[in-house]
Amino acid sequence: MPAWLKDAIFYEIYPQSFQDTNxxxxxxxxxxxxxxxxxxxxGCNALWLNPCFASPFLDAGYDVADYxxxxxxxxxxxxxxxxxxxxxxxxxxxxxxxxxxxxxxEHPWFRESCKAEKNPYTDRYVWTDEVxxxxxxxxxxxGFSERDGACVVNFFSHQPALNYGFLNPAESWQQSMxxxxxxxxxxxxxxxxxxxLSMGCDGFRVDMAGSLVKNDPEQEGTIALWRQVFAWLEKAxxxxxxxxxxxxxxxxxxxxxxxxxxxxxxxxxxxxxFRCDNAFFAGNGDASAFVKAYEATRAKAEQGLICxxxxxxxxxxxxxxxxxxxxxxxxxxLLSMPGAPFLYYGDEIGMRYLWDLPSKEGGYSRTGxxxxxxxGRTANAGFSSAAPEKLYLPIxxxxxxxxxxxxxxxxxxxxxxxxxLIEVRRANPALGNLGRLRFVYAPEKACPLVYxxxxxxxxxxxxxxxSETAGTFPWTEGLGERIYGQGGAASVENGTVTVPAKSAxxxxx
Ligand code: GLC
Ligand code: CA
Numbered sequence: 315m316p317a318w319l320k321d322a323i324f325y326e327i328y329p330q331s332f333q334d335t336n337x338x339x340x341x342x343x344x345x346x347x348x349x350x351x352x353x354x355x356x357g358c359n360a361l362w363l364n365p366c367f368a369s370p371f372l373d374a375g376y377d378v379a380d381y382x383x384x385x386x387x388x389x390x391x392x393x394x395x396x397x398x399x400x401x402x403x404x405x406x407x408x409x410x411x412x413x414x415x416x417x418x419x420e421h422p423w424f425r426e427s428c429k430a431e432k433n434p435y436t437d438r439y440v441w442t443d444e445v446x447x448x449x450x451x452x453x454x455x456x457g458f459s460e461r462d463g464a465c466v467v468n469f470f471s472h473q474p475a476l477n478y479g480f481l482n483p484a485e486s487w488q489q490s491m492x493x494x495x496x497x498x499x500x501x502x503x504x505x506x507x508x509x510x511l512s513m514g515c516d517g518f519r520v521d522m523a524g525s526l527v528k529n530d531p532e533q534e535g536t537i538a539l540w541r542q543v544f545a546w547l548e549k550a551x552x553x554x555x556x557x558x559x560x561x562x563x564x565x566x567x568x569x570x571x572x573x574x575x576x577x578x579x580x581x582x583x584x585x586x587x588f589r590c591d592n593a594f595f596a597g598n599g600d601a602s603a604f605v606k607a608y609e610a611t612r613a614k615a616e617q618g619l620i621c622x623x624x625x626x627x628x629x630x631x632x633x634x635x636x637x638x639x640x641x642x643x644x645x646x647x648l649l650s651m652p653g654a655p656f657l658y659y660g661d662e663i664g665m666r667y668l669w670d671l672p673s674k675e676g677g678y679s680r681t682g683x684x685x686x687x688x689x690g691r692t693a694n695a696g697f698s699s700a701a702p703e704k705l706y707l708p709i710x711x712x713x714x715x716x717x718x719x720x721x722x723x724x725x726x727x728x729x730x731x732x733x734x735l736i737e738v739r740r741a742n743p744a745l746g747n748l749g750r751l752r753f754v755y756a757p758e759k760a761c762p763l764v765y766x767x768x769x770x771x772x773x774x775x776x777x778x779x780x781s782e783t784a785g786t787f788p789w790t791e792g793l794g795e796r797i798y799g800q801g802g803a804a805s806v807e808n809g810t811v812t813v814p815a816k817s818a819x820x821x822x823x
Contacts, residue, residue, distance in 0.1 A: 315572045316517070316553045318360075318407055319619065320748055323736060324656040325358035328627045329366050329388055330374070330675075330706045331686045332659060334698035339705045341686070341697070343389035347400050352718065354404050356662060356729075357736030360654075361401065362409040362519045362557070364627055366394065370418050372472050373676035374627070374684070376411075376521060377418035381506040391513070398514030407516035409555065414503045415522045416468035416475050419455075424474050428459035437495025440466035440475045440528060443487040452528070463487075468525065470676060476503075478526040481535035491527060491535055500539065504546060507554075517555035523571070524560040537569040544570030557621065557654075564611050567618035573654055576608075576622050578629045583607045584622070588644060593635045594763070595644040597780040597816070601763045605756035612751075619747060623656035624648055628680050631660075631667040638664065639816050642731050642800055643780045646818035649735040650767065650776045652751050660687055662732045663716040674707055685710060690719030731800070738798045738820065743769040745820070755787040762787060762813045766823070775821045777804055779813045786812050794822035 333345025343366070353361070365375035368383045375385065384394050401408045417424055426435035441463040442449060445456045448464055455471050456464035468475040479496035480488040489495050507518065527535030547554055557573035560566035561580030576582035578589060583604040585593075592599040611620065624645070625632050632641055641664055648655055668682040677684055685707045689696030695709050695717060702708070709715070721727035739745045749769035756763050762779035764787050774797065779785050790809045801817030813819075 315618065316555045318516075318553065319555055319572055319654060321740065321746060322360040322407065322555070322654045323358045323739075324360045324362050324409070324621075324654055325353050325356070326362045326364070326623070326626060326656055326658045328364050328374075328659060328684050330364075331684055331697070333687065333689075334700065337699045338387065339698050339700035340387050341706065342387065343384070343393040343397050347393075347397050350400055350404055350406065354406060356657075356733055357740065358657060359405060360407045360409065360516075362656070363411060365411040365413060365521075370420055370472075371675045372418070373470055375675075376413055376469070377416075377473055377676075378413050379418040379421050382509055394515075395513050398516075402514065407555070408514075409517045409519050409557065410510055410515050411521060412503075412507065412518035413521040414476065415525055416473035419472045419474060427465075427474075428461050430460040430462070434498075437477055437489065437493070438499055440477045441487065442466075447487070466528070468522065475528075476526075478528075478539060479535070480528045481530040484529070488529070491539065500543070504543065507547070508550065511551045511554050516553070517557075519557045519559065520571075521559055523558035523566060523569075524562070533565050537565060540569035540571065562611070563618065563620045564614035567615040567620075571618060573619040573621050575626075575656070576620060577626075581607055582611070587647070588625075588632060589630060589635050591635070593640070595636050595640040595647070595780045597637075597640060597761075597782055600759050602756050602758045605753050605763075609753065619653040621653040621656055622648055622651055623658060624661040625658040625683065626656075627658070627684055629683060631665060631683050632658075633664050634667045638728070639801075640780050642728065643778055643816070643818045645728075645732050645735055646776070646798070646800060646820075647763075647778055649732070649739050650745050650774075650820060652747060652749055652767070654747050655739075657732070658683075662729055663688065663718055663721050664728045665716060666710055666712070668708070668710060671707065681707065688715055688717045690717050735798065742772065742774055742797065742820075744772040744774040754789070761785040764789075773823050775823045777811070777813055777817075777819045777821070779815065779817050782815050784812060784815050786810050791823055796821050 329341050332341040335344040366388045367378050368380035368385050369375045384391050423435045423438045426433050427439045452466050454464035466475040476499050477495050479491035483490050524533050556571050558566040558571040560574050561577040563574040566574035576584045586604050587594045594601045671681045674681050686697035721729035744767040749767045752766045754764040761781040762785045764777050767774045789811045798820035802814035804811050804813045
């Protein structure tokens with residue numbers, strides 16, 4: 315694992331919505347450079363940028379039309395190179411988003427692949443051998459190409475699936491993973507990675523990383539494929555960091571990834587904590603299923619980081635299901651768990667999910683979590699000097715919308731709380747990315763949630779009680795210095811700790 319991941323705290327940027335510098339209403343790379351000091355001051359030292367490559371933007375850039383060129387609306391390759399350099403100057407690292415599973419339908423490879431005559435791209439995508447043959451359990455598009463066949467798609471129907479082969483080919487049109495077509499696809503993806511890594515990029519977040527090989531229910535084929543990639547990467551770019559969008563660390567970390575996310579899909583019970591009607595951090599939910607799933611995953615994943623994001627561009631905002639104090643206790647959790655924390659832009663000031671926005675660039679219900687960053691009081695909240703109707707998405711119209719400017723000067727703001735939590739994490743190795751974790755108390759349908767973090771001979775007990783009522787848990791060891799607190803302190807008597815309602819505490823023990 316690259317050494318820099320030991321203390322990496324990531325900030326995810328949806329480039330469309332972060333900072334516009336040329337008044338076209340869309341965020342851009344010079345805007346990100348302009349805001350690097352802000353991110354550093356918050357305490358984050360690494361970025362993940364959503365895809366910023368040439369694209370028709372039918373899925374916000376997850377439909378890549380050219381893997382080697384920055385989308386003109388964001389700037390140039392030179393701008394991106396400049397971002398890498400400016401980040402490095404500040405001791406920061408930058409991950410790009412790699413979308414290896416599919417391209418845009420307008421990618422030149424796909425146009426070639428649609429032709430009836432054989433050419434070097436005939437086998438770049440997954441096609442059946444005649445248009446009437448529709449494989450079971452896969453989505454296809456058909457009837458539009460000169461070529462006779464149905465083409466498998468990965469996500470939306472404008473995202474044809476790149477061909478990495480089938481685990482156990484069962485029909486003549488299904489190629490094995492080591493056939494020339496799949497091997498050429500893989501070689502090209504390595505070229506893409508090498509291209510950006512050589513330019514100064516520090517690694518990738520990998521989109522739908524678990525879905526490359528087809529007919530692969532246990533993902534063993536995809537795991538084997540990634541192991542090949544990592545064997546190459548560790549030699550060629552040993553400092554490159556890779557985080558998968560997979561959601562099952564026991565598989566992805568075995569595949570070689572350094573990090574995987576717990577997500578709103580998959581077996582992690584992530585939503586139980588933050589995003590459901592009775593979310594744990596809203597005070598009336600249950601963390602026990604999450605804890606069980608976490609422990610089961612951890613037991614099977616020998617190495618690597620399990621990362622819990624505050625949110626991302628695919629889900630509602632952290633504030634959607636949680637009250638303000640719940641959001642703060644959730645941050646105390648996010649910033650005291652092992653793994654690298656990932657903060658979604660704007661979550662540090664409590665930006666809101668906007669309901670009922672018309673879909674933008676394939677966002678649909680995700681659109682409301684992708685609105686422009688709220689910097690300050692100036693026009694368009696400081697995001698852009700374009701006319702409001704030209705903005706990528708409207709700014710939160712609420713009169714009391716949170717802004718960076720207001721929260722930076724308010725000592726009691728969420729921004730200050732998050733910043734402080736990052737400081738506390740950085741000052742205490744036990745709380746760090748690699749520190750050990752042991753759950754102490756995670757009852758069904760009750761609070762608090764208690765766990766112990768440990769590293770370098772230091773131990774910190776984390777006690778989180780989002781409930782409206784006080785709670786207790788058994789603990790015979792006593793409590794030392796309270797190194798972080800929200801709400802009242804805990805007290806210990808006769809082997810029982812009493813925890814006030816709506817509180818979060820870190821104690822040395
Ligand atoms: C991932 C991305 C999502 C995208 C999809 C297809 O889930 O996070 O935004 O639409 O993959 O690439
Ligand atoms: Ca712009």
